[in-house]
Every structure is written in C-alpha cells, then in structure tokens.
Amino acid sequence: MCARNPTSRRLLFAAALIALLSAGCAPTISPYSHVAYQYGVDLKVDALRLMDDAEEPFTDHERRVERIRIELQKAFEFARGRPLNEHSTSQWKIMIDPENHLIGGFLARWESEKQLSRPFIAESQRLVATAFDRIIQLESGKIRADSDREETP
Amino acid sequence: MTLTELTDRLLEDLEAAFREALPQIRNAVLESGREFAHDMRHDLLRWQELAATGAISKEDLRWLVQSRADLAKLTALRDAGLARVRIDELRGRIARTIAGTVIDTVGL
Numbered sequence: 510m511c512a513r514n515p516t517s518r519r520l521l522f523a524a525a526l527i528a529l530l531s532a533g534c535a536p537t538i539s540p541y542s543h544v545a546y547q548y549g550v551d552l553k554v555d556a557l558r559l560m561d562d563a564e565e566p567f568t569d570h571e572r573r574v575e576r577i578r579i580e581l582q583k584a585f586e587f588a589r590g591r592p593l594n595e596h597s598t599s600q601w602k603i604m605i606d607p608e609n610h611l612i613g614g615f616l617a618r619w620e621s622e623k624q625l626s627r628p629f630i631a632e633s634q635r636l637v638a639t640a641f642d643r644i645i646q647l648e649s650g651k652i653r654a655d656s657d658r659e660e661t662p
Numbered sequence: 663m664t665l666t667e668l669t670d671r672l673l674e675d676l677e678a679a680f681r682e683a684l685p686q687i688r689n690a691v692l693e694s695g696r697e698f699a700h701d702m703r704h705d706l707l708r709w710q711e712l713a714a715t716g717a718i719s720k721e722d723l724r725w726l727v728q729s730r731a732d733l734a735k736l737t738a739l740r741d742a743g744l745a746r747v748r749i750d751e752l753r754g755r756i757a758r759t760i761a762g763t764v765i766d767t768v769g770l
Contacts (some may be wrong), residue, residue: 525744538746596743600736607670611736618725629726632709636729643736647743652750 538615539594541651548584549648555580556612560634563615563625574616581605581612600644611640668763675759683752687745694741705730717746 585601607617615633712718
C-alpha cells in the first residue's frame, strides 16, 4: 500500500526518519578516556627520554627498556579492552610492534645493533613524538562526558 | 503547526546541520592531507642530505622512510577516528533537532 498524497508521504518520511535515527543513535566510537590520554602523554615523555640514550650501549639501559615495553603493552591492552575503540587500538599496535618502525621497532633495532647514531636517533625521535601526538589527538578529540570536560585541553 | 510545516521545518533544520558539519569534516581531511604531503617532502629532502654527507647510513634512511609510512598509518587512523566523532556529533544533533521540533509542534 502506497501513500499517494503529499501529507501522507511527509508523515511516512518523518516517521521513517525518526525510526532510523532512534535505531542508529548509538555511538560508533568510544568516548574520551582520561586514562588513555594520560597513557599517551606519559609514554611520549618516557619514550623520548629513553631514545635519547640510544647512543650508549643497549645493555646499560636494558632494565629501562623492559619497563617501558611493559608500560607500552599496558597502554595497548587498555585500548584493546575498551568497546568501539578499534582506531586507537590499531594505533597502539603499530606503535609498539617490534616489526614496525616506531617506538617498538626503534627499541628492537637498538637491542640488535647495540648502539645507534645521534642523527638517526634525532630523526627517529621526531617521528615517534609525532606518532604519540596522533594517538593523543585522537583521544582528546573524542566526545567527553561532562565530568571530563575541564580536565584536559 | 500543520504536518506539512513540521516536516518542512525538520528538513530545513537537518539541511542546516549538514551544511555546517560536512565542510568541517572535508576541511579537516584536506588539511591533514596537505600537512602530511608537506612534512613528507621536507623529511625526504633532509634525510637524503644526511645520507649524502654520511651522517646516516643507507639502512638508517630506509628505516626512516618505513617509519614515515607507519606514521602515515597512525595519521590516517586519527583522521578516520575523528571523522567518526564528528558523524556521532552530527547524528546526535539531528536527533535533538527532530525531538525539539516535534516537541515544539506538539506543544509539550
């Protein structure tokens, strides 16, 4: 049965639109998390500081490297455990994977080559810093609950 | 307000919401693309110079290029995630517009 007059069509349209929107109003991405934001900021500072020492033998810093690897893994697991958080989880996965070429890859290369050159460290630090910024920017751009609105920039 | 006026007003409000939100999404993606292309070009030129002077090895250069590619993936994920946030905001606004218009019309 078709609605042939304009009024009925408008009524059907409005009803369909409201039904569609009601059904589809669930968010498609996780809300802002202050814990996730803090992981990003803290790990950026710690990682860049550690990278600064990569001119020295890896064995002198093995414990610090192990500690930061654990913290990076925690950040990844925290992201992975949140619903609707695939984008941030994928970011952390690329960031920490030793087969890739950001902080996880940098630490693996330092370990395998024992020492790295200053110009290479400086260039890598710039890229890794920007990579952390991308994670932080995504988190801080998410929709916040009222209680989170004043906590961060 | 008649049903015709209600749906017309709804459509006007929805059009206004789209008109405001869609250029924001488009501009954010274009800006990000421009920034990426600019930074990539500068990085490659600098790394070529560093490799030419021997400051970094060929292996370092190859590694940095791959690192830049990984960074591009993180940037794309950020942009895709932020586009979702904007779409969620737009949907919320549309739902509020519809609810507001209907409530106004019914006189609640």
